[in-house]
Amino acid sequence: MTIRTTPANPLHTPAIPVQARLAAAWTSFMFLYVYVDILNFYKPGVVDGIRNGLIWTFDISSTLLTIFLVSVSVPALMVVLSMTLPARWNRATNLVIASLLIPYSVFNAAGATWEWAGFYGISIGVEVLLLAFILRSAWAWPRTGAAHLATARTGPGRQVPVPDLP
Secondary structure, three states: OOOOOOOOOOOOOOOOOHHHHHHHHHHHHHHHHHHHHHHHOOOOOHHHHHHOOEEOOEEOOHHHHHHHHHHHHHHHHHHHHHHHOOHHHHHHHHHHHHHHHHHHHHHOOOOOOHHHHHHHHHHHHHHHHHHHHHHHHHHOOOOOOHHHOEEEEEEOOEEEEEOOOO
């Protein structure tokens, strides 16, 4: 009788590119952001307020709706930008936008009552955790020094150093 101590086919976790990690985090943030807004409709009085032309204490207007549209468009755009921008711009954009969204997310607790503290606490907590993950991923973006240049073949027998990141 043979006892196997290691799996026959161990699983391998491949490295995930920073861009993909950022895009996944922004996607998660975007879904959470939208679902919190949708779940907020179940709060007593919210739908009645909207029917009366009010969101929180603000009159519903094209300006207010435009601000809301811009607000929910930022995470959606960050998904695309995280996958397409060059590394230097990508890192800077993620650091700036995530830093600005942390106080914006925390502001969503304004006017909340203790009765709804759990709802807002969990939603804001998860949003801030996702933004912290984005900040950490962007801040720790791997760098390529002069000693770590890759080589690319340009023809038979010729190799030219090429940096990994712009």
